Amino acid sequence: MTHHNLFAALRAAFPDALDEVAVETGDGLLYSWRDLEHGSAMMANLLQSLNLPEGARIAVQVEKSVEAMVLYLATLRAGYVFLPLNTAYQSLEIAYFIGNAEPAVVVCSRANFGWVSKIAFKAGTQHVFTLDDDRTGSLLERAAHCSDQHEVVPRQPGDMAAILYTSGTTGRSKGAMLSHGNLLSNARVLQDYWGWRTREEGGDVLIHALPIFHVHGLFIAIHGALINGSKMIWLSKFEPKKVVEKLPQATVFMGVPTLYVRLLAEPGLTIDACRNMRLFIAGSAPLLIETFREWQARTGHTILERYGMSETAMLTSNPYQGERRGGTVGFALPGVSLRVVGDDGQPLPAGEIGNIQVKGPNVFQGYWRMPEKTAEEFTTDGYFKTGDVGKIDADGYITIVGRSKDLIISGGYNVYPAEIESYINELPGVAESAVVGVPHPDFGEVGVAVVIARPGATLDAARIVAGMKSKLANFKVPKQCFVVSELPRNTMGKVQKNVLREQYKALFA
Ligand code: MCA
Ligand code: AMP
Numbered sequence: 288m289t290h291h292n293l294f295a296a297l298r299a300a301f302p303d304a305l306d307e308v309a310v311e312t313g314d315g316l317l318y319s320w321r322d323l324e325h326g327s328a329m330m331a332n333l334l335q336s337l338n339l340p341e342g343a344r345i346a347v348q349v350e351k352s353v354e355a356m357v358l359y360l361a362t363l364r365a366g367y368v369f370l371p372l373n374t375a376y377q378s379l380e381i382a383y384f385i386g387n388a389e390p391a392v393v394v395c396s397r398a399n400f401g402w403v404s405k406i407a408f409k410a411g412t413q414h415v416f417t418l419d420d421d422r423t424g425s426l427l428e429r430a431a432h433c434s435d436q437h438e439v440v441p442r443q444p445g446d447m448a449a450i451l452y453t454s455g456t457t458g459r460s461k462g463a464m465l466s467h468g469n470l471l472s473n474a475r476v477l478q479d480y481w482g483w484r485t486r487e488e489g490g491d492v493l494i495h496a497l498p499i500f501h502v503h504g505l506f507i508a509i510h511g512a513l514i515n516g517s518k519m520i521w522l523s524k525f526e527p528k529k530v531v532e533k534l535p536q537a538t539v540f541m542g543v544p545t546l547y548v549r550l551l552a553e554p555g556l557t558i559d560a561c562r563n564m565r566l567f568i569a570g571s572a573p574l575l576i577e578t579f580r581e582w583q584a585r586t587g588h589t590i591l592e593r594y595g596m597s598e599t600a601m602l603t604s605n606p607y608q609g610e611r612r613g614g615t616v617g618f619a620l621p622g623v624s625l626r627v628v629g630d631d632g633q634p635l636p637a638g639e640i641g642n643i644q645v646k647g648p649n650v651f652q653g654y655w656r657m658p659e660k661t662a663e664e665f666t667t668d669g670y671f672k673t674g675d676v677g678k679i680d681a682d683g684y685i686t687i688v689g690r691s692k693d694l695i696i697s698g699g700y701n702v703y704p705a706e707i708e709s710y711i712n713e714l715p716g717v718a719e720s721a722v723v724g725v726p727h728p729d730f731g732e733v734g735v736a737v738v739i740a741r742p743g744a745t746l747d748a749a750r751i752v753a754g755m756k757s758k759l760a761n762f763k764v765p766k767q768c769f770v771v772s773e774l775p776r777n778t779m780g781k782v783q784k785n786v787l788r789e790q791y792k793a794l795f796a
Contacts, residue, residue: 291441291442291443291444291446291467291468291471292363292364292366292439292440292441292442292467293363293442293448293467293470293471293474293510294327294360294363294364294439295364295439296471296474296475296514297360297363297474297510297513297514298324298364298439300513300514300515300516301320301323301324301513301516302320302486302516304320305319305320305321305324306319306320306321307319307320307518308518309322309323309518309519310323310353310356310518310519310520310521311518311519311520311521312353312521312522312523313520313521313522313523313526313529313533316353318353320516323357323360324435325435326354326357326361326430326435327357327360327361327364327437328361328364328433328434328435328436328437329361329430329431329433329434329435329437330357330358330361330365330426330430330433331361331362331364331365331437331440332365332430332433332434332437333361333426333429333430333433334361334362334365334367334392335365335437335440336433337391337392337413337414339367339391339392340391342367342368342447343367343368343390343391343392344367344368344369344370344388344389344390344391344392344450345358345362345367345368345369345370345390345391345392345393345394346370346372346384346385346388346390346392346393346394346407346412347359347369347370347371347372347393347394347395347418347500348371348372348373348374348376348381348393348394348395348396348399348403348500349374349394349395349396349418349419349420350374350396350419350420350523351420351498351499351523351524352418352419352420352422352523353521354418354420354422354426354427355418355420355499356499356509356521358394358418358426359371359499359505359509363448363467364437364439364440365437365440366440366441366442366446367391367392368447368448368449368450369448369449369450370384370388370390370449370450370451370452370462371449371451371499371500371501371505372384372452372500373498373500373501373700373760374498374500375760375761375762375763376760377757377758377759377760378402378406379758379759380759380760381403381406382406382410383459383460384452384460385406385407385410385412386406386410387459387460387462387655387656388450388452388462388655389410389411389412390407390410390412391412391413391414392412392413392414392415392416393407393412393414393415393416394415394416394417394418394426395415395416395417395418396417396418396419396424397417397419397423397424400415400417403415416429420523442467443467443468444466444467444468444471445466445468445652446466446467447464447465447466447467447652448465448466448467448469448470449464449465449470449505449506450462450463450464450465450655451463451465451501451502451597453596453597453598453701454694454701454702454703454706461654461655461657461660462654462655462656462657463597463598463651463654463655464651464652464653464654464655465600465651465652466651466652468648469600469648469649469650469651469652470506470510470600470649472622472647472648472649473506473510473600473601473620473648473649474506474510474511474514475514476601476620476621476622476649477507477510477511477601477604477620478511478514478515479621480604480606480607480620480621481511481539481566481568481591481604481607482565482566482607482608483511483514483515483517483539484515484538484565485515486516490516490517490518490538491512491515491517491518491538491539491565492517492518492519492520492536492537492538492539493508493511493512493517493518493519493520493537493538493539493540493541494519494520494522494530494533494534494537494539494540495508495509495512495519495520495521495522495541496522496524496525496526496529496530496540496542496546497525497541497542497543497546501571501597501699501700502595502596502597502600503541503543503570503571503595503699504541506600507541507570507595507600507601508541511539511541512539517539520533520536520537525542525546525549527546527549527550527552527553528553528555530546530550531550531553531555531556531560532555534556534560534561534563534564535560535562535563536563537563537564538563538564538565538566539564539565539566539567539568540564540566540567540568541568541569541570542567542568542569543569543570543571543572543698543699544569544571544572544573544574544575544578544699544731545572545698545699545729545730545731546699547567547569547574547578547582547590548578548728548729548731549729551578551581551582551585556585556586557585557586558585558586558587560586561586561587561588564586564588566588566591566607567582567586567588567589567590567591568590568591568592568593569590569591569592569593570592570593570594570595570601570616571595571696571699572696572698572699572731572732573687573696573731574590574592574613575731576613576614578590579592579613579614580613589611590611590613591604591605591606591607591611591617592604592605592611592613592615592616592617593605593616593617594616594617594675594685594687596673597651598650598651598671598673599645599647599649599650599651599671599673600649601620601649602619602620602623602625602645602647602649602673603616603617603618603619603620603623603625603685604616604617604618604620605617605618606618612684614686615680615684615685615686616677616685616686616687617684617685618683618684618685619645619685620647620649622647622648622649623645623646623647623649624645624646624647624670625643625644625645625679625685626643626644626645626670627639627640627641627642627643627644627677627678627679628641628642628644629641629642630642632666635678637678637679637680637681638678638679638680638681639678640676640677640678640688641676641677641678642672642673642674642675642676642691643673643675643676643677643685643687644666644670644671644672644673645670645671645673646669646670646671650671651671674690674691674692674694675687675689675690675691675692676688676689676690676691677689693705693784694724695722695723695724695732695733695734696724696731696732697724697727697730697731697732697733697734697762698729698730698731698762700762700763702724702734702762702763704721704722704723704724704734704784706763707720707722707734707736707755707759707763707764707765708720708721708722708736710755710758710759711736711738711751711755714751714754715744716740716741716744716745716746717738717739717740717741717744717746717751718739718740718741718742718744719738719739719774719782720736720737720738720739721736721737721774721782721784721787722734722735722736722737722765723735723737723784723787723788723791724788725788725791725792725794725795726792726795726796727766727795728795728796733765733766733795734763734764734765734766735765735766735767735768735769735787735791735794736751736752736765736767736768736769737768737769737771737774737787737791738751738768738769738770738771739770739771739772739773739774740770746770747770748767748768748769748770749768751768752764752765752767752768766795767791767794769791774787775787775790
């Protein structure tokens with residue numbers, strides 16, 4: 288029984304003509320469906336030859352490449368657990384993830400091998416391979432000796448396929464455990480809901496321009512194309528000009544709002560450039576209504592906005608057929624139950640704002656080695672508390688109006704103020720700090736740090752920022768830092784972040 292393995296479902300959708308092009312890179316390299324089949328078989332055989340324990344984690348921090356995607360497919364087909372890591376993470380962050388997940392295998396770039404392997408071996412990892420985006424590295428050298436024939440390892444729907452670390456509102460990141468069943472059910476629902484075209488209907492071509500270490504680029508985009516047997520135009524980095532150049536050869540594009548904002552700044556983005564496009568999908572962060580409207584005017588296309596999380600993959604979507612309403616995230620996807628509840632946990636009537644809770648086959652298996660945290664995030668009747676605040680209008684359209692979790696979403700990446708504040712608070716001379724998100728024309732939202740010095744200490748805001756750049760992933764570093772004499776507080780003494788957000792809201796306007 289192999290059919291519960293997500294890879295088996297993706298593989299089953301490959302066209303009969305395996306010589307056809309499956310992936311075309313921005314540099315013009317072509318990969319056939321057979322290349323994906325054989326490449327993933329060879330890497331799966333390599334992984335299996337290592338005699339890894341059941342459920343072994345394969346942690347991967349590499350630049351985007353087709354080979355990196357093939358490694359993901361190989362991990363699935365060999366029945367192990369894929370753990371993708373943002374390339375921006377630095378040593379402290381990587382040490383936490385590797386220490387927490389205890390991967391059996393770590394794959395990193397050659398440039399980082401020195402420090403990553405040190406961390407990995409200390410954490411008990413047995414195997415560290417390298418993989419670079421120029422088709423080199425020890426992983427490929429070793430896999431080259433393995434057979435290109437491989438039988439997919441059977442998995443049950445509840446078996447873990449991947450762990451995605453999401454930052455924590457308090458303390459450290461949590462690893463969301465996603466199963467083969469979670470990912471496969473979501474991929475199938477989206478294939479239907481977004482009207483992916485069969486070959487007979489002319490097929491689809493996806494421009495893949497997102498990073499592949501988060502849900503959006505790794506699952507929604509890759510599964511979307513593969514489960515439909517659709518070709519991908521694979522861009523290793525998001526470059527607006529390159530995307531515009533490729534649009535005439537494509538039919539589907541997925542992006543975070545920042546990508547749409549940057550594409551709109553390209554003069555080449557015209558109705559003609561989009562003549563073959565069928566669908567533009569946005570998510571991961573709120574799409575401004577201005578962007579939605581400007582896109583309509585410039586391209587003649589209405590962006591389809593959807594909403595999801597690392598813990599759940601996709602939850603809601605505007606319709607493919609029917610009205611796509613700007614400012615909303617559409618309807619709960621088939622199979623997903625979504626409710627908006629008050630602070631007492633009771634469902635609220637249409638139009639009222641409350642906490643969003645969800646249930647469905649796509650909802651994750653829990654946080655890795657955090658049973659208590661997992662239990663806290665679910666209601667007694669099995670709904671997952673998203674931490675997002677929203678409403679459902681009388682027509683059923685869902686709008687996200689805010690978040691109860693203290694989270695900044697910057698260019699589609701999540702930044703947890705608590706993590707940045709605890710870093711700043713440890714610096715010499717710092718008494719306290721508060722990090723808040725403020726509007727930003729490019730990233731949607733960015734962090735701003737407000738810091739108080741200890742009595743007698745003098746702080747230099749620029750040095751605080753510079754110090755963070757060498758310790759934290761660059762997207763987490765606040766874009767500005769202010770040293771002030773006091774923070775606004777309520778009667779309980781709690782810092783009023785809403786007051787700070789108001790105070791700094793025009794900083795980047
Ligand atoms: C880069 N920088 C950023 C960000 N990205 N600052 C804040 N937020 C960001 N997201 C800063 C760097 O720190 C650096 O600053 C400078 O910009 C240039 O860095 P570079 O890496 O060259 O930037 P870029 O290539 O222009 O990247 C911008 C980007 C990228 C293309 C928008 O951030 C991106 O690919 N975002 C997509 C994220 C994504 O895939 N999210 C999906 C999560 P300095 O020079 O000062 O150091 S999945 C999810 O959310 C859920 C499940 C869902 O619903 O999809
Ligand atoms: P992540 O932890 O990266 O999975 O981020 C998930 C969070 O991104 C959700 O809980 C939402 O707060 C946010 N999000 C995703 N899609 C949208 C959207 N279309 N509109 C508003 N927020 C979104």
